[in-house]
Amino acid sequence: MKITVIGCGYVGLVTGGCLAAVGHHVTCVDNDPKKIIALEAGHIPIYELHLEEVIAACRKDGRIKFSGDLPSAIQEGEAIFICVGTPPLENGEADLSAIDSVARIIAAEAHGPKLVVEKSTVPVQTGQQLKRALEVYGRKSGAHFRVVSNPEFLREGTAVLDFMHPDRIVVGVEDEAAAKQMREIYAPILDRKFKCPVHPQGCPAGEKPHYLVTTINSSELIKHACNSFLALKISYANVLADLCERLGGNIEEVTRAMGMDPRIGPFFLKAGIGFGGFCLPKDLQAFVALARRAGVDFSLLREAENVNKDRIEQFLAKIRRALWVLKGKQVGLLGLTFKANTDDIRFAPSIDLIRKLLAEGASLRAYDPEAMERTRETFPQVRYADPYEVADKADALLIVTEWEEFKKLDWARVRDSMMRPLVFDGRNLLDPAKMRELGFEYQSIGRP
Numbered sequence: 001m002k003i004t005v006i007g008c009g010y011v012g013l014v015t016g017g018c019l020a021a022v023g024h025h026v027t028c029v030d031n032d033p034k035k036i037i038a039l040e041a042g043h044i045p046i047y048e049l050h051l052e053e054v055i056a057a058c059r060k061d062g063r064i065k066f067s068g069d070l071p072s073a074i075q076e077g078e079a080i081f082i083c084v085g086t087p088p089l090e091n092g093e094a095d096l097s098a099i100d101s102v103a104r105i106i107a108a109e110a111h112g113p114k115l116v117v118e119k120s121t122v123p124v125q126t127g128q129q130l131k132r133a134l135e136v137y138g139r140k141s142g143a144h145f146r147v148v149s150n151p152e153f154l155r156e157g158t159a160v161l162d163f164m165h166p167d168r169i170v171v172g173v174e175d176e177a178a179a180k181q182m183r184e185i186y187a188p189i190l191d192r193k194f195k196c197p198v199h200p201q202g203c204p205a206g207e208k209p210h211y212l213v214t215t216i217n218s219s220e221l222i223k224h225a226c227n228s229f230l231a232l233k234i235s236y237a238n239v240l241a242d243l244c245e246r247l248g249g250n251i252e253e254v255t256r257a258m259g260m261d262p263r264i265g266p267f268f269l270k271a272g273i274g275f276g277g278f279c280l281p282k283d284l285q286a287f288v289a290l291a292r293r294a295g296v297d298f299s300l301l302r303e304a305e306n307v308n309k310d311r312i313e314q315f316l317a318k319i320r321r322a323l324w325v326l327k328g329k330q331v332g333l334l335g336l337t338f339k340a341n342t343d344d345i346r347f348a349p350s351i352d353l354i355r356k357l358l359a360e361g362a363s364l365r366a367y368d369p370e371a372m373e374r375t376r377e378t379f380p381q382v383r384y385a386d387p388y389e390v391a392d393k394a395d396a397l398l399i400v401t402e403w404e405e406f407k408k409l410d411w412a413r414v415r416d417s418m419m420r421p422l423v424f425d426g427r428n429l430l431d432p433a434k435m436r437e438l439g440f441e442y443q444s445i446g447r448p
């Protein structure tokens with residue numbers, strides 16, 4: 001099928017690349033000419049495992065192209081995937097202006113039937129507004145629009161894997177024909193008939209993805225409901241970790257046993273310095289705002305948000321207790337991204353942490369395998385260096401992201417170079433017994 005993807009951000013590039021990889025002909029458009037020039041030159045502006053190879057292979061086969069010409073791309077595509085950003089407004093609600101603007105252009109430029117797929121995360125009832133905008137602004141074009149909500153559940157860092165091997169594909173539709181067309185688009189993935197870029201030796205056997213057809217409103221709700229529930233689970237684990245610290249207990253033992261109960265499940269119970277990234281915090285806020293507007297009290301979620309906001313303060317309190325005065329102390333940060341295997345620092349715990357440490361007069365050095373340049377733009381006063389230089393003469397070292405490579409550091413060398421061998425592990429990445437054996441003063445989250 002000929003597919004147009006509007007928006008070349010994380011979701012757009014992964015969607016476009018993967019749909020091309022399973023056999024469709026995809027045009028990805030963006031209103032940022034610099035981005036299009038870079039993509040045409042083969043440069044992928046985000047760090048995402050497998051994505052570069054996927055896109056390069058599809059370009060070679062002529063199944064994907066990049067363009068700044070939105071009207072032509074709209075006319076070409078049988079299905080148009082809207083993957084534009086919906087950033088948070090001051091009041092926590094999602095800013096839908098990009099969707100609105102794209103809708104009006106689609107309405108004006110389309111001829112013939114178009115399947116318009118809303119993939120950006122949006123509040124419930126956006127599909128209805130989108131449909132109305134298409135009808136109102138497209139009344140002269142004679143085009144016919146079918147609106148579909150098709151939320152994206154991919155995680156940064158494993159986005160290609162998640163797209164190719166989803167647990168479920170949810171489509172919110174108004175009629176059978178739209179559900180059928182969506183089924184056709186996803187047929188290779190649903191039937192597992194594609195050459196997998198993640199498993200070149202063959203995909204592991206497993207259940208095929210569920211294909212769920214719902215109303216548009218339900219589909220939109222599903223996405224917010226999932227992300228908010230994940231946030232709730234993390235905050236729950238983080239408060240449990242606080243309890244473990246105060247009353248004695250080991251959060252890992254507690255959550256491990258909890259996870260063995262299939263009603264709870266083992267995932268998203270990892271305690272740490274809080275959730276970040278562009279989705280969880282923003283979707284949680286948007287869901288709370290949406291509930292408030294609908295007259296429903298979802299303060300349960302607001303608490304999850306409060307617990308999360310408090311994480312950095314709690315972490316800092318531990319650092320202050322150990323270092324006493326932060327002014328003039330040298331503190332090293334290992335990890336800047338909001339989680340490992342991404343280059344994304346949006347709403348990363350590191351940002352808040354750096355801001356507060358600097359405000360207290362600490363002198364900072366930081367290392368991250370992917371995000372040092374990006375962080376330098378916001379914090380030029382931090383010195384960026386390799387992990388050993390970050391540790392050199394430091395009064396304390398903070399593990400802020402759970403990059404695997406930090407486990408493999410020569411920790412004896414780190415210990416010897418530090419002014420004081422003090423490590424605060426905000427991700428419970430290292431083994432407390434080993435660290436103490438090595439002579440570190442070591443503190444982690446919710447572990448004795």
Ligand code: UDX
Binds near residue numbers: 267278
């Ligand atoms: C999330 C959702 O998982 C995904 O389905 C949705 O499409 C987009 O939002 P992502 O933002 O890539 O994906 O990150 P995710 O892996 O969910 O992690 C979010 C944050 O929670 C990270 O900061 C991570 O470190 C933190 N986290 C995650 C925990 O602190 N503990 C956990 O147990 C899991």
